[in-house]
Amino acid sequence: MSDTIDVMINGERRTVAAGVTLLELLGSLELDPRVVVVEHNRAIVRRPRLSGVTVAEGDSIELVHFVGGG
Amino acid sequence: MTTAVETLRDTPFSIGGRTFQSRLMVGTGKYRDNETMVRAIEASGAEIVTVAVRRVDLDRTKEAGILHHLDPRKYFLLANTAGCYTAQDAVRYARLAREAGFNEFVKLEVIGDQETLLPDVQGLLDAARTLVREGFKVLAYTNEDLVTALRLEEAGCAAVMPLASPIGSGLGLLNPYGVRTIKRRLKVPVVVDAGVGTASDACVTMEQGVDGILMNTALAAARDPVAMAHAMRLAVEAGRSAYLAGRMPRREVAVPSSPLEGMLD
Numbered sequence: 001m002s003d004t005i006d007v008m009i010n011g012e013r014r015t016v017a018a019g020v021t022l023l024e025l026l027g028s029l030e031l032d033p034r035v036v037v038v039e040h041n042r043a044i045v046r047r048p049r050l051s052g053v054t055v056a057e058g059d060s061i062e063l064v065h066f067v068g069g070g
Numbered sequence: 071m072t073t074a075v076e077t078l079r080d081t082p083f084s085i086g087g088r089t090f091q092s093r094l095m096v097g098t099g100k101y102r103d104n105e106t107m108v109r110a111i112e113a114s115g116a117e118i119v120t121v122a123v124r125r126v127d128l129d130r131t132k133e134a135g136i137l138h139h140l141d142p143r144k145y146f147l148l149a150n151t152a153g154c155y156t157a158q159d160a161v162r163y164a165r166l167a168r169e170a171g172f173n174e175f176v177k178l179e180v181i182g183d184q185e186t187l188l189p190d191v192q193g194l195l196d197a198a199r200t201l202v203r204e205g206f207k208v209l210a211y212t213n214e215d216l217v218t219a220l221r222l223e224e225a226g227c228a229a230v231m232p233l234a235s236p237i238g239s240g241l242g243l244l245n246p247y248g249v250r251t252i253k254r255r256l257k258v259p260v261v262v263d264a265g266v267g268t269a270s271d272a273c274v275t276m277e278q279g280v281d282g283i284l285m286n287t288a289l290a291a292a293r294d295p296v297a298m299a300h301a302m303r304l305a306v307e308a309g310r311s312a313y314l315a316g317r318m319p320r321r322e323v324a325v326p327s328s329p330l331e332g333m334l335d
Contacts, residue, residue, distance in 0.1 A: 010125040029128060035137050036126055037169045044169050062125065064166050065135035068107065069122025069152050070097030070237070070264075070286030 005057040016055060023050035025061070037064050080314060083281055085259050086175060086207035086228035088146070090117045093276070094306045095148070095261065097286025101295065104139040110289050111145070114299035119145040120177055120284065122152050123167045142172055148209070150177040155190070157197035164201055175207040177231070177263075177284075187237040191218045195225060202226035211263050214248030216255060223256050230256055231263035231284065234275055238287045240267030243275045250278045269298075269305035276309025277317070 004015045009025075016025060022045055026033050038045045039062040045053055055061070082089045095118040101107035111119060121136050140147070149167030154160040157180055164176040180197055182190030189212050201208050207228040212218050214232040222230050232249050235241035242265065243249065253260045259281040266272050266285045275283055283306055292298035 010128055012128065014128075029126075031126060035135055035170070037123075037166050039166060044165060046169065047171075062166075063128070064123050065126050066121040066137055066147070066149065066167075066170060067124045068098035068101065068136050069150050070099045070120055070284075 005055065007055055007058065008060045010061075010063055020055050021051050022053045022055065022061070025055060026050065026063070029063070031063060035065050038062070039064070080310065083259070085209065085261075085281075088175075090146070091115075092117050092303075092306075093282035093310060094272075094303060095120065095282060095284040096289060096299070097284070098136055098140065099286050100290040102290075106295050107290070108139055110295040110299040111140075112299075113296045113303065114289065115303045117146050118148050118284075120148045120150050120286070122150055123163050123170070146175075147172045148175050148177050150211075151179050151197075153181070154179060155181050155193075157193040157200065160193070160197040161200050164197075164206060165204075168206065173207075174205055175209065175228070176201060177209045177211060178227075179211045188233075189213055191215070194218075195221055198222055198225045198227055209261065214245045214252065216248065216251050219252040219256055219260075223258050227258060229259040229261050229281075231261045233264040234262050234271065234283075235265030237264040238291075239265055240271075240288060240291075241265055242267050242271035243278070246274070246278055249275070249280060253279050253281075266302075269301040272302050272305040273309035273312070276306050277313050279313050282306075 003018055005018050006013055006015055022038055033047055041060055083093050092115045094114055094116045096111055096114050096116040097120045098107055151160040151163040154163055160180045168174055178197055180190045180193035181187050198208050198210050202225055209229040209231055210222045210227045211231045219230045232252050234243040261282040261284055262275050262280050263284040266288050272283055289295045289299050
């Protein structure tokens, strides 16, 4: 089994460590889980569950936050 | 003897069970820098501040989101679904916004046309029904069409937000009759959203009797956003007071203000 997997994060192909959790993924991207909302394969993953969800090859992940808007 | 001006007692401004002091709501987009934005919001006196949901920029993650500049304990953050062209997308964005964890309120936008950014009322109604079912407090951005506004109210929206004129246009209140009619017929709060350009626009809009105004570009694109925010605060208060005071009737002929008696021969 390969040590890395390819996933789509915010529409970009990214290579991440195999077996990484969503919480670890945020950490590796230097993102604060308190201000980022995670959508994993179109389903929102609540903050307490981020450490329990492992990323798999080909997964689609969206990381969003609040920006200026009207 | 009292020297203070006795202002008319106003009813509280409540939306979805929350009560606010200021009838002016402001957006956070398009400011030249965050410091100007923060100072303008302060000068506006607004309590409700809108934000948008967007992807984190993965390569510039130190470039923080809006929450690093706005204290969510100080302002009531109202997430929007700006940029959504289908009911499905708007529902998705609303769910993500709620997950960010501040409140269940959402300013629902479903846009139907790229050039005018006018709402797709069918998509708007579909999304509103879905979100209300999911427990959202929906503030629906719509046009000044009474029937759409009535349907949005029936769908359970917490507030209906007819436009003054297209988003970012600064054309002011184009259809006072339409907005006034919506206000007269609806029980839920009516907040005019979009199109106000300067203080007189805000004043005239409030004089129609609507419950509040939401604006963004009028502040962000002013030469001095902080000074304009102050002007808007006064204009919203002036317009509200004038509405409550009840204006004099319009006449086609002059009526002298000074006595006709006592004139010299």
